[in-house]
Structure formats: structure tokens, C-alpha cells
Amino acid sequence: MLPELKTQIPGPKSLQASEKLRRYECQNITYMADDWPVFWQRAAERNVWDVDGNRFLDFTSAFGVAGMGHGSTADAMVAQAGQLVHGMGDVHPTELKAQLCEQLSKISYERWGLGIGKSILSNSGFEAVESALKTALVKTGKAGIVSFKNGYHGLGYGALLSVGLARFKEPFSSQLAEVSVQLTFPRTADDLTQLASELEKIDASQMGALIVEPIQGRGGKVVPPAGFLAQLRAWCDANGVVLIYDEIYTGFYRTGKLFACEWQGVFPDLICVGKALSGGYPISACIGTAEVMDAWPVSPGEALHTSTFLGNPVGCAMALEALRQLDDDGVGEMVLSASEYLVKQLEQLAHPSIKEVRGRGLMIGAELVQADGSPDGALAGKILSEMLAAGVLMLADGDDGNVLAFVPPFSVTHEEIDFVIGLLSTMLPSHD
Numbered sequence: 001m002l003p004e005l006k007t008q009i010p011g012p013k014s015l016q017a018s019e020k021l022r023r024y025e026c027q028n029i030t031y032m033a034d035d036w037p038v039f040w041q042r043a044a045e046r047n048v049w050d051v052d053g054n055r056f057l058d059f060t061s062a063f064g065v066a067g068m069g070h071g072s073t074a075d076a077m078v079a080q081a082g083q084l085v086h087g088m089g090d091v092h093p094t095e096l097k098a099q100l101c102e103q104l105s106k107i108s109y110e111r112w113g114l115g116i117g118k119s120i121l122s123n124s125g126f127e128a129v130e131s132a133l134k135t136a137l138v139k140t141g142k143a144g145i146v147s148f149k150n151g152y153h154g155l156g157y158g159a160l161l162s163v164g165l166a167r168f169k170e171p172f173s174s175q176l177a178e179v180s181v182q183l184t185f186p187r188t189a190d191d192l193t194q195l196a197s198e199l200e201k202i203d204a205s206q207m208g209a210l211i212v213e214p215i216q217g218r219g220g221k222v223v224p225p226a227g228f229l230a231q232l233r234a235w236c237d238a239n240g241v242v243l244i245y246d247e248i249y250t251g252f253y254r255t256g257k258l259f260a261c262e263w264q265g266v267f268p269d270l271i272c273v274g275k276a277l278s279g280g281y282p283i284s285a286c287i288g289t290a291e292v293m294d295a296w297p298v299s300p301g302e303a304l305h306t307s308t309f310l311g312n313p314v315g316c317a318m319a320l321e322a323l324r325q326l327d328d329d330g331v332g333e334m335v336l337s338a339s340e341y342l343v344k345q346l347e348q349l350a351h352p353s354i355k356e357v358r359g360r361g362l363m364i365g366a367e368l369v370q371a372d373g374s375p376d377g378a379l380a381g382k383i384l385s386e387m388l389a390a391g392v393l394m395l396a397d398g399d400d401g402n403v404l405a406f407v408p409p410f411s412v413t414h415e416e417i418d419f420v421i422g423l424l425s426t427m428l429p430s431h432d
Helices: 012-024 074-081 095-107 125-140 166-175 191-200 228-239 313-326 329-349 377-389 414-427
Strands: 040-044 047-050 055-058 117-122 144-148 180-183 207-212 242-246 270-273 284-289 354-360 363-368 395-397 403-406
Touching (some): 055 414, 074 313, 095 284, 095 313, 117 125, 125 207, 125 270, 191 228, 207 228, 329 354, 329 363, 329 414, 363 377, 377 395, 377 403
Parallel strands (some): 144 207, 242 270
Antiparallel strands (some): 040 047, 047 055, 270 284, 354 363, 395 403
């Protein structure tokens, strides 16, 4: 449904909640200004209602979590919460944990014809990444990590080792081991030659892991050229390096296929998933080939890597329901159909402030630039605030915050797309 606004945005209750949060939360966490944020109260499908009763159209899918719509796994959550809300994941787990690990294997390595996949469950995306980096070290005995500029893998200390966005990493660099090498993420086929040169310069004898997003999300919705993943696969195989895909954002049909790596048909040793895995509960997973995962020693009763809420029964139940809903070829078709329409409408704007429309599936970015071609993060920020005031939830990506992100739930309608693009056309600077 389209937005329905009852108050000025933010409304009085949101402003009151902002004052309370400003007083009691670390000031670095939630961005607050006179026109931002609104405080959510409930959500359903593609809409969010705030505490003032205003209805918003969500073009963020709540950080990509609600691909199948807000509340898609709520019934599974309620049913499981009525029985058991917490277990002992690495001591006395629930049957749901075994069922989820089995399903994760079936949708990944078994589906790709690569045998059984084995999982490490976690709570958030960055933990899945850290599980993967630890697994690579256990497998290879080599601490080095190869990653990519503008890559985003979460903000835990282990994950920060591989993050390619300086604003997140540099404040804590003094506490980070110097074990990482960062490469340039390719945008065109010609860039693969430069990538080959960069790979040749690496001392592979020190490298245990190479981590990459098959399509960069937070870094600006960048789709690499064909042959990119095959190039990485060949280098990793030749040098005994574990290849890790971060599909926390891109997984579960966000790009039109179950996993973004399937666009190039090249598969990893380890794959990290999260966000849409449960449709709303903090659960993630690192899934790997049996060969790589079995490098871990058998547990003697005290796991080397675990957490209190690992395999939480509510999260497992919701994830199983999410995977059941996603077990339908029609989901990918729905995403690609909506994507084609969205991209067409964006491109028809043909505005000089929009340098490029890019992405895949319902993970689309519009890169905004100034007249001289430099990134225009200020314009992106202005548009986000104006979109919020008009009842649309949006975010921006890229190292300069100048890439408007269009990441709606998969069921987004043409009417809703037209509404958002119509608003955008009025918010871009006038030009002759």
C-alpha cells in the first residue's frame, strides 16, 4: 500500500522517543536530527507504521531482511515461542537445529552437486563471517586474508579485518592485526586484467582466506563482470586459499537467484548467510564443504567456537519457515520481473545527477553525482530525508553515501514503484 501520513514527519511521539533515546543510548549508534528518524510500531508486507500511526512504504526491506515481506515468519515465531524460546545450542540442542543445518546443506552444496554442506550457526551476519575466517585459519594454518575495497562484512573485530570501507575500519586499526590485503573490486571486463596483476603480487603462502561479496551491496550495488568468480576460484585452488562468499545481503533471491554466486555458476568453500534467512530473527550461518569444515577438531565437550544463543529454537523455527517459503521458483521470477520494471523507470528519468543505475534483482542503486562528476552524498542525504517526509523509507550506499538504494520486498507493485520514482523525479535538481 502507498503511504498514509497523519502527522508531520517525524510525528510528536517519534520526537519524544528521540529525546529519550538521545539521553540513554550511546550517541554514536542512532542518527538523529530534526527530520530523522521515525520510531516503528508495527509492520506488514511492504508497509511500516510508526508510533504516530503513519504508514510508510518500505524500500529498504529493513536492511534486506524482509524479502518476503514484514511478518512472513511471524506465525512460526509465535508457535515456537509457545513451546520453547531458548535451548543449549552446543550442549543440549533442539531438533530444530539439526533440521536447519540439514536444510542449509540441501539449498547450497547438495543443490550445487558438491556433497554435504556443514554449518556453524550464529546470531548476526558478522559472526558468520568470523566463523568463516576462523574456519579458513583452522583449515590452512595461514592467517592472511584477501578482501576487496568497498567490501562490507560487518563490524565485529574479526569481520573488520576484511572490511574495505575505511570509515568503519580506521578508527579501530590500532587494535587490528595487519594480516589483510585488499584488492580492487572489478566493474568491467577490462578490470579483470588489473585484478590478475594484483593477485600475482600477493604472497599467497601467507594467505588462508579470500572473502568477497559476489555482488557488492553496502559498497554501492556493484555487479562484477562475468569471469570474476572463476578467476578467484582458480587463484584460491592454485594457492591453497579458502574461498569465502559473503551472501548475507545477496542471498535468498535478493538478486533474482537463490544465491548471487549462481549468476556466475562458481561456488565457494564457505558461504555466509543471514538477514533474510529468518525474515526477522537474529540468526545467521556459515555453511561449508565437508572437506573444509571437517578441519575443525571433534568437540571434546568444550567447543572452540560457540555462543550462548547458537541454534536458538525460535530463530531456527523461523528460518525453516523462511526456507519453506523460498522453496519456489516463482520467487526468483517475481524478483526479476519487479527489477526489470524498477530499472526501466529509473533509467527513464535520464537525469544528469544520476550517473548510473546498477545492481541486480531488487538490489538496485542509483549513483548520484555533482555537475563535475564527483560523488554527491549531500544530494542523496537530502533525498532520503524528503522521501521519509513523504512516507518512503530508503537508505544510501557507497563509500561516499551517494548511491540511492532501492531494496523493497519482493512483492513490490508497479504502483508502488511508480510512486517512489515519481517522488524522486521531483527531488532531483532542476536542469535544462
